[in-house]
Amino acid sequence: MMFAGVVWALIAGVMLGLYALPEKYTKGYAYENTWGLFFILTMFVVPVIASYVLLGGLQVFGMVDSSIILKMAIASVLWGTGVMMWGKAINHIGLSLGFSLFIGTVILVGSIIPFFVNGIPPSNVFMTVLGGLAVVLAGVVLNGNAGLVREKDEKDGDAPGNETGGSMLTGILIAIVGGLLATGFSFANAVGAEPLGAAVAELGLAPWKTAVAVMFPIFISGGVVMGLYFAQQLTVKKRWADFKTVHVVPNFFLILIMAIFHYTASALFAYAASKLGDAGNTVGYAIFNASCVCTAIMSGIITGEWKRASGRAKALLYAGLGCMVIGIIIIASGNGLG
Template identity: 65%
Template sequence: MFEGVIWAIFAGLMLGLYALPEKFTKGFKYENTWSLFFLLTMFVVPIIASTTLIKGFGEVFGSMPSDILLKMALASFLWGTGVMMWGKAINHIGLSLGFSLFIGTIILIGSLLPFLVDGLPPRNALLMILTGLVVVLVGIIANGKAGLIREKDEKNTNEAEEQQSGGSMTLGILIAISGGLLATGFSYANAVGRPFLHEASQKAGNADWITAVAVMFPIFISGGIAMTAYFAWQLSKKQAWGNFKTASFGKNLYLIFIMAVFHYAASALFAFAAFKLGSMGNTVGYAIFNTASVATAIISGIITKEWVQASTKAKRYLYFGLTCMVVGIVIVAFGNSLG
């Protein structure tokens, strides 16, 4: 179990940092940055990783039952839509709050979905896990409150007026929560597809950790379909295709490729952590993974001065919310040990 917890935390650190390079791109609109990111992380990186690392790639996926593939594809399409909304939420409300609300929602719902596939744990373990998730919920509410207070604080500064042109805090919060609900499809797809893909991967002579790469392939490809359609439409609607012709394209491509690799690797490491955590790995690993990413994103947001105009009251809510989320995950992990 300890190894699984460490991998889940490490995966969360990578996910919490993945969007940071986006702050340093130049000459790109929102649509340029995120369309290129999703193209790389949903298609280029997983295709290269899967075809390179998985022995018997064709046999593993060619023997996959159609009902499992369909369930994974539909759930992953919803996940892709949710992640797309997440990027939009970050544009409205910033990195730290966008992560807190989006991933907090994922923790609450996504941690429970695997029970539909794997079954319920013993009663004492279930009660402890649910208690931990309630504490996480308190943290999510506190983070949302922190964001609303920050918005009010910033309205009195010139910098805030510029930031407000990027979008509404309330709208951003709604997008983040709605996207989080849809993105829980990732947890369900992983729970449904892992058993078969693990067995097929083992038969082909692959190591245990390769199963994580195999699981990510149909999830990312299916999820990428939603994002490709949306951003192709947005690039045309806002006449942003020409923005790819910039002197900063090389630098931007490098930064966005780093984002893509971190995002993909974080998801694959989570799948491996869930395997190491055992029977309740999809639930507990998902919660630990996402909470670690929230903590990392909040710290990154503070370092990059997203909260420099916020009042002490707003920061207190933010820190209280983060503390609740961490404490909640400790309780969830303890509940897993009871199981």
């Protein structure tokens, strides 16, 4: 069962690492159009459809103490704010570095939060997992340095057509603060998984559908923040008319793919965590997010984000990627000790 949980966490991470890739191929949309439509689809449309189809409606949420849903909602508002900042960071510093810093922060803080909700595991598990997180931290630092070196390379070379407009330092700060806020997802999942799982079982539904139930209050609550923000941005910047571009149909389907990948990845993480035992939320969260970073870095390299970077910048990036992989292995091994 533990092995299955690790595999599902890895698959979920790969999906999350790839979800933003279609954004590079939308046409005629400003940042506000692409991400505004994405958040509406992924936070409201996809979860509502998934919940009605897989849970047979929303009655499962009336079977749980309202205080549980309230705690999940508050934490999810913080998560929604963090994810919104994540999208902005990617616009500043690119896909690979934006994912690396944001998710790295999420891993380091979010992986510890479940310990305070579910209790500290045996000391050998706890210390090994912390060791793995330290290795991930080294990867975050290396990737941050790689981004700063890349920015200097591009400025020194006066490289035209830099695809990641904005200050690198600003983008890094946005990504880190966003990552801290986004750890609300980990808290909401840790708080809601057990009571919602019991409600799902009482309804006679398959246990894996608990993941769908957990995602609904998280996504709806987080989506409120994002919806309001992008409605305001679209109005202030007069971007509503841009939705009428001749590319509206292909753009919609590209963004729908992003939304489905994002939602499915999050639900698969919740399922994986349930298969990983007592430390499942911590271990699953770390594996899920670290594999996401690795995937995002590779996709950023393949799409040419680092083609103008020096050998030193790339060496730092690859070293950071290596730390992420090693950290995943140590964290997974630590869970096995339990």
